[in-house]
Amino acid sequence: MQFEVWAPEAGRVTAEVAGVRQELEGVPGRPGWWRGEAEAAEGTRYGFALDGGPVLPDPRSPRQPDGPDGLSAVVDHGAHEWRVPWPGRGLPGAVLYELHVGTYTEEGTFDAAAARLGHLAALGVTHVELMPVCPFPGRHGWGYEGVSLWAVHEPYGGPEGLKRFVDAAHGVGLGVVLDVVHNHFGPSGNHLPAFGPYLTDTHHTPWGAAVNLDAPGSDEVRAYLLGSALAWLRDYRIDGLRLDAVHALCDTRAVHFLEELSTAVDALAAEDGRPLFLIAESDLNDPRIITPRAEHGLGMRAQWNDDFHHALHAALTGEAQGYYADFARTPMAAVARTLKAGYFHDGTYSSFRGRSHGRRVDRANTSAQRFLGYSQTHDQVGNRARGDRLSATLTPGLLACAATLVLTAASTPMLFMGEEWGAATPWQFFTDHTDPELARAVREGRRREFAAHGWAEKDIPDPQDPATRNRSCLDWSEPERAPHSRILRWYAQLIAVRAARPDLQAADLTAVKVAYDEPGRWLALRRGDVRAAVNLSDVPVTLPLGTSPLRVLAAWDRTEPPGEDGLLRLGPHSCVVLADA
Incomplete structure (x- = not known):
């Protein structure tokens, strides 16, 4: 079997395969690449040592059986026997459902989540959108601090668990979207900087140095991210990717990384003969992100539309703090504006940013389905001090009103797990960092953040306390009793009406x-x-x-x-x- 790695600054690279070390040789015509042959099979542990240093996991590791700091393991994707023939399911006409594997069930595994997919098929959902599944330290977390961008978190079930989940979803007619993070790497268990210039100080992001998309060495970093994205679509039969916070992808090159990625995904879709798509999370309010490449856009098929959420949230709750301020002045008008125009801020002044923001959408030539509309998401619930859902403060009738606007709007609707029955469980910020210093910093940082807004320390759940994650797990007994059962019937009825009425598909x-x-x-x-x-x-x-x-x-x-x-x-x-x- 061939083992190769990009390590442009190393003078000597050694591969350790099944406990045996051997020197790798430079690859002719591929500067910085090292290659060697060794006997290996499914599950064989391996890693790379640079200039006599410690053995590190493969940056392109397909599996991390012992977590981010352990050795990599060989995965033979071609050996997996897929049960369900799948022609694919595109985004037009979709109803998405955002799902976190670790809290969708108490067990927190792919297999346990797969056992509940019948609920979503009966509800009328068309696609499950999984929050990130790359490895991260510990057992429980949101997944946005993942490392090893080609691998799958072992406590969820690893590569085989994800494949079983995707097969089960396809078996009941559900497409699968995967949330991927290209804008930063996790702070713990991340060994990429040892191998090469995966990060750059040319730009800075909320997470520190930016992922290197335009500085020296960025060709290979871009290829790394492109390869990871295509691997999810090809090896796991994922139908689409949700790209986290693309506004933090700092790229000054003439061909933006998103354009390069959308080109590669479209080529794979043509090769496989099934629809594949990309959904961006962006707060830029820039319609070029969702404009086709042929029209000089970046080619994303859709984007999360937080403006619609903020307008609806302000109208439902009356909250006016932070970024809700502009929407809360005339919330019904704000909802109407986002229903008709997509963005609320389309060149208008944003008091939260202290400047004008956004760009007007060409309504006549932009499909409304390129905007995802929602009343709740993991961000908008989990980043609240106590992770409280709308159901914590709103009547069932107001929850029904929110569902009505989301599911009859022209935008593509998305639900957050549990909202379809008005779940009483919160969804809080939780971590399981194995580094004590990082755990302390995260805990204290969150308390400081909310103390600045008047919250007492005792009222902020400790992210590291296992009880915080446990509180966030869905209670699957709720849909069977009032008022949850009535809310669930309402969601199912609205989705059925949407599917049956051509005007609601326009x-x-x-x-x-x-x-x-x-x-x-x-x-x-x-x-x-x-x-x-x-x-x-x-x-x-x-x-x-x-x-x-x-x-x-x-x-x-x-x-x-x-x-x-x-x-x-x-x-x-x-x-x-x-x-x-």
Whole structure:
């Protein structure tokens, strides 16, 4: 078997394979690359030593059986027998469901999560979006401090566990999206800097030195990230990737890394004959990210749209701190703006940033499905001081209103695990750092962060306390009892209506019509012959919907269609979906 590694600054590289060491030789025509042959099979442990130093795991390790600091292990992806033939499932018409393997079930494994996929298929979800699964120190964590970007966290089930999960998802008709992190590497267990210039001081990010995308040596670093991305899609049959915080990818080259990545993914899709796609997380509000490459964009198929979340959150909760401030001034107008235009800040002044922000979307030529709309995500829940969901403070009726706007909007809807039944469990920030100093720094840093906003130290959950993770696990007995069972039925009904009505599949932003009343706290959305109306106030409201005959497709509370006067009467915290009769 061939073993190779990029180590451009090393004078001598040794491979240790199954306990036997041998010198590697430089690869002709590939500066900085070293190669050698050794006998190996599935599971054989190996690593590399540079200039007589310690044996380190392979930067492209396909498996880390003993965690990020242990030796790598050989994986024969071709030996896996896939059970389900899978033609792929593209993003148009999707309903995504964000899922964290470690807390979706108490067991926190791929196999345990796979056993619950029938719930999602019955709900009507089309794609599961897994939070990052690369190895990280300890057992429990969010996954955004991962290292070994080609490997799978062993406590979840390792490479074989992920393949079983993907096969099980495909078996019930669900596509699988994987969240990947290219903007930084984990602070613990990361051995990449020993091998080469994977980081650069040319740019700085919230995590320190930037991943090297444009400084000397960046060709190989980009190839490393591209290879990792394609490996998930090819070797694990993943259908799409969600790219974490692409605004932190510092790249001044003429061909941006995202453009290079989207080109490579499209080529793989053509080769495999199945749809593959990329979803970006970005706070730049730059439509070029989701513009096709042929139109001089970067080619992402979609992006998370936090503006829609912030507007909806402010309207539902009344919160006005931090980045909610601009949205909270006229929250119903903010919701309407994001429903029709995608971004709220599209060149307007952002008080949170202290400057103008964003760029206007070409509504006539931009598919609404390129925006992901949601009322909750791991970020927006878990980065709150106590990880409280909307269900902690909102009535079931307001939760139903939030679901109605997400699932009847023109954007691609995404749910966060448990929201479909109004889960009472929080989803908190938790870690399991094995380095005591890092654990202390994370704990104290989080307390300082929220103390600045008036929180007492005792009220901030300790990320390192196992109880913090345990509290964050879904309680699968909840969907069977009120009020959770009613909320779950509402979500399933809305998803079914969305799937059945062509007008709710339309992607034309210019065809979206919205009416609202700021003091009355109601909003009505029209898409073709389908209309959705929500009343966020705690008193009944009357909405003018016109005199066209309408029939009720779904109603949270008993609601009659508008009478001859064209007025719709909605009770407090209630919502309805109607269509032309």
